[in-house]
Structures are given as structure tokens and as C-alpha cells.
Amino acid sequence: MIDKREKQYQAFGEFLASFVTDLNHLSEEGWAVLVEGQRDATALRKLGFTGNLAIISLLGKTKTPVFDDSKKVVILTDLDREGAVLAARYVKRLSHDGFRTSLKERLRLKNASHGVFLHIENLSRFAQNEA
Numbered sequence: 001m002i003d004k005r006e007k008q009y010q011a012f013g014e015f016l017a018s019f020v021t022d023l024n025h026l027s028e029e030g031w032a033v034l035v036e037g038q039r040d041a042t043a044l045r046k047l048g049f050t051g052n053l054a055i056i057s058l059l060g061k062t063k064t065p066v067f068d069d070s071k072k073v074v075i076l077t078d079l080d081r082e083g084a085v086l087a088a089r090y091v092k093r094l095s096h097d098g099f100r101t102s103l104k105e106r107l108r109l110k111n112a113s114h115g116v117f118l119h120i121e122n123l124s125r126f127a128q129n130e131a
Contacts, residue, residue, distance in 0.1 A: 008114070013126045015112045020047045023074065023105065027051025031102070032070045034090060035120055036077050043124035044076075056086065072100045079110045080118045 023033060023044075032052040035041050041053045052070060056077070075090050077083035083106075091101045117123060 008116075012112060012117070016047060016123060016126045017128075019105070019109060019112070020044070020049050023049050024051055026074060026105075029072075030070050031072045031074050033074045033076050034094075036083065036086060037121070039121035040076075040078075040119075043121045043127075046124045046127035048128075056090070071098060072102070074102045074105050076106050076109070076120060078119045079106070079113060079115075083118075 027033070027050065032054055033044070033049070034054045034056060035044065036055070037057045038055055041055050044053065054073070073090075073094055075087045075094075077086045077090075087103055087106060091103065094101050
């Protein structure tokens, strides 16, 4: 018999598959995704994200990041307090530099995780191709 926690885990895994599909569709429409670090980027790749990824930790402090030809950026920082601060900082910075930004996907992920998964890098445990 599957307990409540296992059902929530499975439901979140199903949500993530749909979420990554949606991110891929946004990427096809010209959106880039901004994450905090390399492990976050690796987790999204393991989940099947194939679009343009930028990593905050690799960006120069005074330069606006280059997102190929995109002027639209999904900000997908961690779901903790530090991630919220970074998200607000990059919304302001990128908007100032003429980028269109979205926090909608971050909020969607936060709501679906119910506070269980706060770090993007930990989402890789839901990857289908892991042994």
C-alpha cells in the first residue's frame, strides 16, 4: 500500500515532467532560463530541459548576461529566502537592461513542491533516466 507521502512524491514527479515540458515550450518561444548554479543547471538537464540556460554564479558582476538572442528570461532560483532575494535582484537588473522576465514558473514550482523541495539541484532525483 502506498502511503500519503509516497503519493505526494509521485504526484510531484509527474508535475515536474509536465513542468519541464512547459519550460521546453517556452524555450522554443525564445525564453531562456536563469538558475543559480551549475548543479541547478545539471538537474534541469537531467529532467529533460533542452533550452538555453544561464547560470548566475558564472555571470560577471557588472555585465548583463548574454542569453543568445533572447530578451525573455524565466528566473528559476531556489525556492528559499536566498533564492527569492536573487530572483528579485535579477528581475530588477534584467528589466532595467530591457529583458522581459518571468517569475511565474518559479511560483508554480514553489506551490507544487509544498515546501518539500527548496533547491533546484535536488529535483534531479526525479529524473527518469537515473538508475
